Amino acid sequence: MIKKTLSHFDRVQKRAIVPAVEIQGLQKLFSLRWQKKSLIALEELDLEVQRGEIFGLLGPNGSGKSTTMKLMLGLLYPTKGQIKIFGHTAGTMQAKKSIGFLPENPYFPQFLTGEEMLRYFGELCGLHGKKLHERIRNLFELVDLKHAAQRRIRTYSKGMLQRIGLAQALLHEPELLLLDEPTAGVDPIGSRRIRDLMIKLKEQGKTIIFSSHLLEQVEDIVDRVVILERGRKLRYGRLNDMLTNHQDYVMRLHGLSEAKIQEVKDLLQQKLDCSVTCEPSHESLESFFINLLGRDKSDLDKPLKHKGKSKSK
Amino acid sequence: MINGMIESIIRIRAIAVNTLTEALRQKVMLVVVLCGLVFIAGSLFMADLAFREQFKFLKDLGYAGISITGMVVALIGAAQLIPAEIERRTLYTTLAKPVWRFEFILGKYIGLIALLSIIVIMLSTFFSVILLIQEMRVITIETPLNWLQWLLGSSDHLNDGIKSHIEEIQNASRDPRLIQAVLLVWAKLCVIGGLAVLLSTIASSTSFIVSITLMVYLVGNLLHIVRLEWGEHSVESTFLKITFITLVGWLVPDFELYNLIDEIIAGKNVSWSMTLEMLQYSALYVTVLLALAAAIFEGREF
Numbered sequence: 001m002i003k004k005t006l007s008h009f010d011r012v013q014k015r016a017i018v019p020a021v022e023i024q025g026l027q028k029l030f031s032l033r034w035q036k037k038s039l040i041a042l043e044e045l046d047l048e049v050q051r052g053e054i055f056g057l058l059g060p061n062g063s064g065k066s067t068t069m070k071l072m073l074g075l076l077y078p079t080k081g082q083i084k085i086f087g088h089t090a091g092t093m094q095a096k097k098s099i100g101f102l103p104e105n106p107y108f109p110q111f112l113t114g115e116e117m118l119r120y121f122g123e124l125c126g127l128h129g130k131k132l133h134e135r136i137r138n139l140f141e142l143v144d145l146k147h148a149a150q151r152r153i154r155t156y157s158k159g160m161l162q163r164i165g166l167a168q169a170l171l172h173e174p175e176l177l178l179l180d181e182p183t184a185g186v187d188p189i190g191s192r193r194i195r196d197l198m199i200k201l202k203e204q205g206k207t208i209i210f211s212s213h214l215l216e217q218v219e220d221i222v223d224r225v226v227i228l229e230r231g232r233k234l235r236y237g238r239l240n241d242m243l244t245n246h247q248d249y250v251m252r253l254h255g256l257s258e259a260k261i262q263e264v265k266d267l268l269q270q271k272l273d274c275s276v277t278c279e280p281s282h283e284s285l286e287s288f289f290i291n292l293l294g295r296d297k298s299d300l301d302k303p304l305k306h307k308g309k310s311k312s313k
Numbered sequence: 314m315i316n317g318m319i320e321s322i323i324r325i326r327a328i329a330v331n332t333l334t335e336a337l338r339q340k341v342m343l344v345v346v347l348c349g350l351v352f353i354a355g356s357l358f359m360a361d362l363a364f365r366e367q368f369k370f371l372k373d374l375g376y377a378g379i380s381i382t383g384m385v386v387a388l389i390g391a392a393q394l395i396p397a398e399i400e401r402r403t404l405y406t407t408l409a410k411p412v413w414r415f416e417f418i419l420g421k422y423i424g425l426i427a428l429l430s431i432i433v434i435m436l437s438t439f440f441s442v443i444l445l446i447q448e449m450r451v452i453t454i455e456t457p458l459n460w461l462q463w464l465l466g467s468s469d470h471l472n473d474g475i476k477s478h479i480e481e482i483q484n485a486s487r488d489p490r491l492i493q494a495v496l497l498v499w500a501k502l503c504v505i506g507g508l509a510v511l512l513s514t515i516a517s518s519t520s521f522i523v524s525i526t527l528m529v530y531l532v533g534n535l536l537h538i539v540r541l542e543w544g545e546h547s548v549e550s551t552f553l554k555i556t557f558i559t560l561v562g563w564l565v566p567d568f569e570l571y572n573l574i575d576e577i578i579a580g581k582n583v584s585w586s587m588t589l590e591m592l593q594y595s596a597l598y599v600t601v602l603l604a605l606a607a608a609i610f611e612g613r614e615f
Binding site for chain 2: 075076077101103110111112116121123125126165168178
């Protein structure tokens with residue numbers, strides 16, 4: 001009994017210590033056979049992603065973001081180095097069981113309906129029967145696509161595809177989510193919705209690794225990032241530490257006239273002998289757009305109903 | 314261990330069902346099958362021949378129809394199995410799930426075989442109906458029976474000569490050995506499908522896969538001629554030629570063996586043990602082809 005409790009304690013302790021992802025000395029070369037040379041996709045990458053954090057893979061096109069994700073999934077094999085997912089080698093069954101993946105520009109079987117697609121992927125994850133049925137129902141609610149469950153995938157908009165992509169990634173309740181450009185090609189409201197979902201998942205204890213070009217969105221939600229360029233690691237750490245400049249402060253003043261603001265500016269300059277810049281606040285286009293169209297977007301996903309002739313099921 | 318096997322079977326079944334659903338919802342498959350049905354039905358409008366020749370001609374065309382339609386379906390289906398998944402990137406999502414790569418290959422192949430089985434059963438049933446229609450036509454022309462009497466099987470009032478003639482016509486039409494022929498067509502299609510699956514793990518171009526599969530099929534059909542020319546018992550045989558023909562013989566299935574179908578159609582006796590041997594030969598080839606496909610697919614990067 002004591003032995004059993006101890007081994008359980010060991011497992012719990014080990015689980016807490018083992019990071020979600022551990023990459024050591026990872027290198028990936030693609031051989032260009034005809035030119036008799038190799039292309040370096042990743043070079044000596046070392047990084048660790050802790051449990052429960054949102055981690056950003058950043059970099060321009062061709063920097064190695066998608067390659068890193070494919071290596072984590074076992075779709076590519078490393079030339080050198082190793083990747084451990086919760087202590088298991090990437091690509092193994094145990095590693096795959098703990099990962100949910102949303103590919104860039106998700107392409108799903110077009111001939112299936114949303115529900116059929118989730119059932120197919122659910123069965124691949126070992127779910128079946130009532131449990132699978134319940135899970136599909138809950139996920140359609142979570143990603144707000146209940147109304148489109150019986151529609152063929154080919155009729156889905158880009159935003160809907162991303163959302164059903166998230167649903168299929170979450171089917172087997174994985175501990176780690178790999179999201180490759182989850183907001184690519186999605187309108188600002190759709191991408192805000194995906195962002196909110198990511199925050200919600202983090203609150204549920206999920207670890208999320210995602211890549212994105214939309215840096216403003218990354219900044220909002222990410223805990224730590226790695227910035228890659230041509231397969232090399234440029235920066236790695238907490239985003240806050242990277243972006244905070246302790247030599248430069250911003251002070252916000254509300255409800256003052258321009259004359260009063262000038263007074264404050266002069267006063268600060270006289271008293272503190274430092275340079276002070278004053279300019280009206282400027283809203284980002286994204287937040288302006290979202291505020292302007294800040295209504296329930298789900299109405300826009302629903303098919304238009306024609307006046308007059310309407311078929312009732 | 315047993316749980317793992319059950320989970321594996323569930324995953325393979327899911328991939329197979331998905332492959333079958335995709336194929337059944339493709340318009341091109343429907344068009345191919347319709348062409349097959351038209352081809353088989355067209356055999357009814359043939360030249361005026363004696364009834365034995367008529368039935369032989371009908372069977373020749375019918376089995377050619379089933380074989381060609383099945384082959385087109387096998388080639389289109391198999392050649393699209395993996396390259397299309399890579400091109401559409403649906404493969405990424407599937408392989409990212411807890412699925413072994415060999416399960417993917419096996420599931421895809423079983424889905425294809427399920428599709429071929431449906432098509433072979435459908436065309437064979439249709440062909441049987443065509444044979445019965447022809448039987449009715451011949452009987453109503455050559456004997457005093459009308460179609461209703463033929464349908465009800467009421468020939469008691471006829472004399473023995475006419476009765477034996479009707480029996481002869483029915484024997485030519487309702488040949489139980491045709492089940493053996495259907496099985497052999499199906500087995501041949503299974504091998505062609507396996508070959509196309511193997512090639513689709515190596516190449517990504519559909520036209521390349523189709524043309525190489527057809528080439529191997531052709532070589533497999535001509536193998537016995539080359540064996541006669543270059544084999545051990547030939548005057549022109551050399552060590553090199555014998556080694557070459559042995560190697561090719563191991564690599565390429567001998568499709569000439571499936572020509573037992575022609576003998577069945579010609580009315581010759583082909584034993585069930587021979588048919589079963591052919592099924593075993595096909596199963597062995599398919600196993601080797603799929604094992605190779607799985608090994609190659611395991612090493613591929615996406």
